[in-house]
Amino acid sequence: MALSLLQVGEAKERISAAHKPISETENLNLNQLLGRIISRDILSRVTQPPFDASAMDGYAIHERDCGKEGISLEVIGEVSAGQVAGQTITAGQALRIFTGAPVPDGASAVIIQENTEQIDGRHIRITSAASEGANIRRSGQDFSNGQPLLKAGTQLNARSLSLAAAAGHGTLDVYRRPRIAILATGNELVPLGTLPGPGQISASGGIAIAALAQENGAEIIDLGIARDTRAEIQDSVKRAIAEKADVLLTIGGASVGDHDLIRPVLGGMGMELDFWKVAMRPGKPLMVGRLGEMLVLGLPGNPVSSFVCALLFAEPLLRKLGHLPPRNREASVLLEESMPTNGPRQHFMRGVFTDVSQTSVRALSSQDSSLLQALTQADCLIVRPSYASEAKAGDSVQIIRLA
Secondary structure, three states: OOOOOEOHHHHHHHHHHOOOOOOOEEEEEHHHOOOOEEOOOEEOOOOEOOOOEEOOOEEEEEHHHOOOOOOEEEEEEEEOOOOOOOOOOOOOEEEEEOOOOEOOOOEEEEEEHHHEEEEEOOEEEEOOOOOOOOOEEOOOOOEOOOOEEEOOOOEOOHHHHHHHHHOOOOEEEEEOOOEEEEEEEOOOEEOOOOOOOOOOEEOOHHHHHHHHHHHOOOEEEEEEEEOOOHHHHHHHHHHHHHOOOOEEEEEOOOOOOOOOOHHHHHHHOOOEEEEEOEOEEOOOOOEEEEEOOEEEEEEOOOHHHHHHHHHHHHHHHHHHHOOOOOOOOEEEEEEOOOEOOOOOOEEEEEEEEOOOOOOEEEEOOOOOOOOHHHHHHOOEEEEEOOOOOOEOOOOEEEEEEOO
C-alpha cells in the first residue's frame, strides 16, 4: 500500500506523541550534574549563614558604641573565619574580626577597618560611625533549614549547583538522560580519521548527529558503521536493544534503492512503521517506527539532509524525553533578496544573516544536500512553505536558527 507524504508539522506531532518523558531517576554527585534535570524539589538541610557572620574585615563593637565617632575602644582579641570568639563584647571594647567569622556575643555591629585608626597595639579610634547591625550577615539571611530552594524540573547550572552544595547536599536525584543509539550505514563509509579510498567517503553524518543529541541532553551509544548487509544491520540493532537505547537513529539506507536495507531489516525484526517519507526538502526519506520500547528514526544519508531532519524531529523529541524545555529556534526576519515560488515540499534553505542585528537574511547560492561547507557557513534555515508564491526582497519569512 502506498504511503502518502506527511506534512512536517504532522510528523513532529506524531513523533512527540510516540514517547513520554523518562521517569527513571538516578542519584549522582554534584560534580556530575551540570545540565541535568532534578526529579524532586530540593530543600535546604542547613541554615545559611548558620550564625551571625561578619560581612567585612574590621572590628565588632557593642550597641552602645554604635553611631559614635571619635571614641576610642580597647581591642580585646581577634576572630577569623572558622573560629569562634570566646569573649563577650561590652561597651568600650572591640574585637578584631575578619570576613565570614562569627560575630561574638554582645556585638551589635562591625565597623570596617577603613573607618578606624590605630592608637596603639590595644586601642583603636572610630573615625566614621557604624549604625547598629552594620556589616553583619544575620543567621538564615540566605535560607533556613527545610526551606524549598529548587523545584523539580530545574536544569542545574553553576549557580544552582553552588546553592545545593551550600544547602548541605552532596548528591541529588536527577532524571536519567535519554540513551540514543546512532548507526551509520553504507558500504562507502570509512571511520573518522581514516583517509577514504576509491569510492569511499568519511562517515561525517554521525558525529554531527551525536553532537546535536549531546547538546540536547542525550547519552550517546555509538554503533559505528554497518555495511549494507542484513546481518551487520541486524547485529547493530540488537546491540542498541541490549544497551537499552530509548531511540535508534540510523543514517542512510532508509530510501528505496537496492542497498537501502534499514526499513526491510527493521521490519523483519518486528518494527511497527509509523510513517515513511515527509513532504520536505532536504530530508524526504525520513522513517519513523517503533521496535519494542525503542523509537526508531531513520534519517537520510546525505549529511545536510540528516542534520536538518535531526534538528527538526530528533531535537524536540530528545528534549521532551529528558524533561528539557522546548528550544525556540524560530524567528521572523526580512528577505535581502527575492526567492522563487516553491514546489509541493516544504523547503528548508540554508541562509545567512546580512546584518549584525540578524533581522535580514539571504539564501546561500547552493542548496545541494550533500554540501557540508554550505551548512557550516549557514546561520539559519529559511522556511519556504509548500507551494509558496514568490517572495520578494523586504518580505517577511520564517527561519530556524542554527545556533
